Amino acid sequence: MERDIQKLSGIACTIRQDIIKMLTESASGHPGGSLSAVEILTALYFSEMKVDTSNPRCEDRDRFVLSKGHAAPVLYATLAEKGFFDKKHLSTLRKLGSILQGHPNMNDTPGVDMSTGSLGQGLSAANGMALAGKLDNKDYRVFVLLGDGELEEGQVWEAAMTSAHYKLDNLIAFIDHNGLQIDGEITEVMNPESISEKFKAFGWNVIDIDGHNFEEIFEAIDKAKETKGKPTAVVAKTVKGKGVSFMENVAGWHGTAPNKEQCEQALKELGGAVNG
Amino acid sequence: MANLATREAYGIALAKLGQENKNIVVLDADLSKSTKTADFKKVCPERFFNMGIAEGDMMATAAGLSTCGKIPFVSTFAIFAAGRGFEQIRNSICYPELNVKIAATHAGLTVGEDGASHQAIEDISLMRSIPNMTVICPCDDVETMSAINAAAVYEGPIYIRLGRSSVPTLNDENTYKYEIGKAVTLREGKDVTIFATGIMVNEAIKAHEALLKDGISAEVINIHTIKPIDEEAVVFSAKKTGAVVTCEEHSVIGGLGSAVCEVLSENHPVPVKRIGVMDTFGESGKPGELLKEYGLTADNIVAAVKEVINKKK
Numbered sequence: 259m260e261r262d263i264q265k266l267s268g269i270a271c272t273i274r275q276d277i278i279k280m281l282t283e284s285a286s287g288h289p290g291g292s293l294s295a296v297e298i299l300t301a302l303y304f305s306e307m308k309v310d311t312s313n314p315r316c317e318d319r320d321r322f323v324l325s326k327g328h329a330a331p332v333l334y335a336t337l338a339e340k341g342f343f344d345k346k347h348l349s350t351l352r353k354l355g356s357i358l359q360g361h362p363n364m365n366d367t368p369g370v371d372m373s374t375g376s377l378g379q380g381l382s383a384a385n386g387m388a389l390a391g392k393l394d395n396k397d398y399r400v401f402v403l404l405g406d407g408e409l410e411e412g413q414v415w416e417a418a419m420t421s422a423h424y425k426l427d428n429l430i431a432f433i434d435h436n437g438l439q440i441d442g443e444i445t446e447v448m449n450p451e452s453i454s455e456k457f458k459a460f461g462w463n464v465i466d467i468d469g470h471n472f473e474e475i476f477e478a479i480d481k482a483k484e485t486k487g488k489p490t491a492v493v494a495k496t497v498k499g500k501g502v503s504f505m506e507n508v509a510g511w512h513g514t515a516p517n518k519e520q521c522e523q524a525l526k527e528l529g530g531a532v533n534g
Numbered sequence: 535m536a537n538l539a540t541r542e543a544y545g546i547a548l549a550k551l552g553q554e555n556k557n558i559v560v561l562d563a564d565l566s567k568s569t570k571t572a573d574f575k576k577v578c579p580e581r582f583f584n585m586g587i588a589e590g591d592m593m594a595t596a597a598g599l600s601t602c603g604k605i606p607f608v609s610t611f612a613i614f615a616a617g618r619g620f621e622q623i624r625n626s627i628c629y630p631e632l633n634v635k636i637a638a639t640h641a642g643l644t645v646g647e648d649g650a651s652h653q654a655i656e657d658i659s660l661m662r663s664i665p666n667m668t669v670i671c672p673c674d675d676v677e678t679m680s681a682i683n684a685a686a687v688y689e690g691p692i693y694i695r696l697g698r699s700s701v702p703t704l705n706d707e708n709t710y711k712y713e714i715g716k717a718v719t720l721r722e723g724k725d726v727t728i729f730a731t732g733i734m735v736n737e738a739i740k741a742h743e744a745l746l747k748d749g750i751s752a753e754v755i756n757i758h759t760i761k762p763i764d765e766e767a768v769v770f771s772a773k774k775t776g777a778v779v780t781c782e783e784h785s786v787i788g789g790l791g792s793a794v795c796e797v798l799s800e801n802h803p804v805p806v807k808r809i810g811v812m813d814t815f816g817e818s819g820k821p822g823e824l825l826k827e828y829g830l831t832a833d834n835i836v837a838a839v840k841e842v843i844n845k846k847k
């Protein structure tokens with residue numbers, strides 16, 4: 259698929275603007291961890307994943323599991339931009355009756371492959387999808403995005419063992435390594451470092467990248483494709499709140515929605531990038 | 535005091551307790567600002583342990599601390615405490631009957647916008663089914679503070695269910711004294727008994743007022759301790775009124791409604807109507823909207839009362 263970095267940057271910018279708008283409208287939700295994952299989701303959905311917006315449950319599609327389900331806004335904005343559903347739904351985020359629940363639900367939103375929101379379970383679900391792919395001799399791939407704080411859940415490491423044990427080379431796990439969780443810096447709350455060394459010790463192919471750099475994201479995906487017999491973990495260094503100056507690297511923006519003025523300020527900053 | 539969320543009252547009570555009793559330790563799983571254990575951390579930082587996002591680990595760690603004479607208060611959202619930590623609570627805390635207090639916040643639908651994945655509507659059911667466990671669900675800030683103090687001196691495992699959203703103060707902070715297992719009659723009546731717990735106690739009182747206008751005298755009893763339930767009070771009132779409505783911000787399966795029915799069916803069967811979440815998941819929305827949508831308002835209680843009174847023999 260096409261890897262036009264300039265085009266992708268434009269899409270990423272639109273997705274960031276949509277995230278800010280939808281969170282402001284709902285006055286509730288998680289901006290920080292949504293903004294840190296924009297390039298990863300953009301690269302996957304617009305240059306990498308085999309999906310069919312007119313047939314979201316197509317059996318041969320590539321799968322994506324947002325294990326850090328609180329980042330639902332980035333998934334919803336990406337799916338809408340891709341064309342899975344009308345963008346008009348974005349303004350209904352978290353409202354009564356919306357197809358866009360506070361955390362992703364696969365039965366409410368077209369294009370969502372797994373219901374998530376309770377941290378630590380997504381890699382297990384992704385393993386299940388990858389195992390099924392092997393069983394059925396399908397060549398689809400499974401992508402999963404985890405938070406770095408999420409790695410503190412023991413289940414993640416049970417699942418990490420499973421992925422390696424069953425040689426799930428059809429699975430790529432991205433770690434959104436933004437250094438923050440709710441109560442502060444991950445190294446202070448409960449240190450999961452060294453993330454790369456841990457995955458290596460668990461038998462994974464591990465690649466460290468800048469998670470906002472499209473070239474590095476694609477390079478990692480290419481290396482994963484070449485790696486047989488092992489799952490790949492892409493430890494993506496990111497900035498929580500990326501693209502909005504006052505949100506960047508601030509733990510307080512984990513789960514607080516911007517107000518109208520903050521929204522305008524944010525859109526102004528993001529608007530610059532879209533034209534540039 | 536007025537219109538605090540019960541989780542806020544918990545934070546205040548915990549900070550005070552921590553300064554008085556050096557054996558109290560607090561564990562949280564990356565939600566200390568939301569659960570309000572951050573209030574404790576501020577005054578007793580050396581006895582606060584952030585366990586990271588690892589609820590199962592946190593429960594068993596608390597078990598270990600309690601074997602060494604510490605009194606752990608363990609907090610996270612109710613869905614992750616009772617849900618993720620269930621088997622650790624059962625086997626490492628309740629089976630050895632250890633002195634661990636689980637104060638779970640953000641219970642029920644009034645979590646609001648986070649939606650179904652975060653709205654615990656099964657936690658009372660889960661916790662109530664474990665031997666040795668005591669289950670408490672306070673209705674306001676005053677009752678929460680008093681219950682936290684009672685939990686600290688009680689020896690054994692306790693699950694305390696707290697809410698995210700603010701609730702009106704119903705009890706008098708100067709006179710109210712929480713007694714584990716002792717139901718509180720808030721309004722006397724003769725036609726029907728409304729047993730309520732948690733935030734639904736306030737709705738029950740509103741229903742009582744509305745029913746008076748229709749000439750119906752409803753007794754309102756606050757069942758703040760769901761286990762052990764005050765059997766005597768439940769049977770006594772049912773005998774007096776002959777009809778019962780139960781109200782809880784929880785599934786109708788396994789919670790207060792089930793507990794009351796268990797007592798009545800074995801001792802004094804009367805017509806019962808359960809108000810609660812009808813075996814379905816919640817969804818995103820504003821807390822008030824959700825209570826309406828899922829039938830958890832005073833109006834719903836009034837309708838249930840009329841229905842149940844009609845079934846009286």
Ligand SMILES: Cc1ncc(C[n+]2csc(CCOP(=O)(O)OP(=O)(O)O)c2C)c(N)n1
Nearest residue numbers: 291375376377405406407408438439440564
């Ligand atoms: C099992 C579980 N425990 C707690 C939470 C509450 N919670 C939501 S987000 C979050 C912090 C996540 O941090 P991280 O994984 O680093 O995500 P990011 O920084 O990418 O937003 C917590 C504790 C949850 N959703 N699930």
Ligand SMILES: [Mg+2]
Nearest residue numbers: 406407436438
């Ligand atoms: Mg993080």
